[in-house]
Amino acid sequence: MSGHFELLTVAGVARALEKSEKGVRRLIQRGKLRPIKEGRRYLIPVEEVQRYAATLPHPVHVMAALYRAWSALSVYRYQASGWAQTRRYVNAETRAVHEHFLCHAVPVYEGIVAAAKVRNYRRIEELQLDLTRLAIDYQMLHAPFKAEPVPPRERTDEASRMLPLFGDAEGGTA
Structure with missing residues (x-):
């Protein structure tokens, strides 16, 4: 050594x-x-x-997939428990994620948890690909695009056209 x-x-x-x-x-x-x-x-x-x-009880990539699945399922169950009451108060982006991604992803996340219980790692990899496809579909079809900030326009009012108080128009002093 x-x-x-x-x-x-x-x-x-x-x-x-x-x-x-x-x-x-x-x-x-x-x-x-x-x-x-x-x-x-x-x-x-x-x-x-x-x-x-x-x-760890499973390989690292499986543990990461399980953690993401448990997290997503807990968020989904929490939202689902009071979704009818809180739906009108959440912003459009959160509503879009819930309706167009999370609802479709829940069965996939549940499949990951079930496959991990029987140590079917090939199935977990397949389900992760399905999640990636769902995420891409969501981003392409439903994710709101962020508007680029518009730069402020230059002022063209009366004050910006006035000559400087000290010096001539070319910037020199008199």
Whole structure:
């Protein structure tokens, strides 16, 4: 062994584990990842990330898919419980996501959870492709386009056409 080991930043670990940087910091705080602290930042050895990934009940990409599915299903169930009452108060963008994406994505998310229970990882990958297709369809057909800001026009009123008070019209002083 040469004594050389690779260190990852919190952002690098987040990419490797398909988590947010905040989620990685939470793992560090809970003692599930043991970092090396250098100044104000954490560096995590690759071996430590591999050790943590080996403790997960499913491969990293499946755990990420499951987390997204659980999150989406909880949001959907929360919205569905009071959707009839709150529908008129939410903005058009939230309403469009609920009606045109989330309602169609719920069976796919439920399929991901069911496939993970029986460790059918190929099915999870197929369902993730279906989710990607749904998201693209939503973005192409229903997502509102953001209007580009219009730059302010130059003033052309009386004050902007007046000659300068000090100096001549060419900018020099008299």
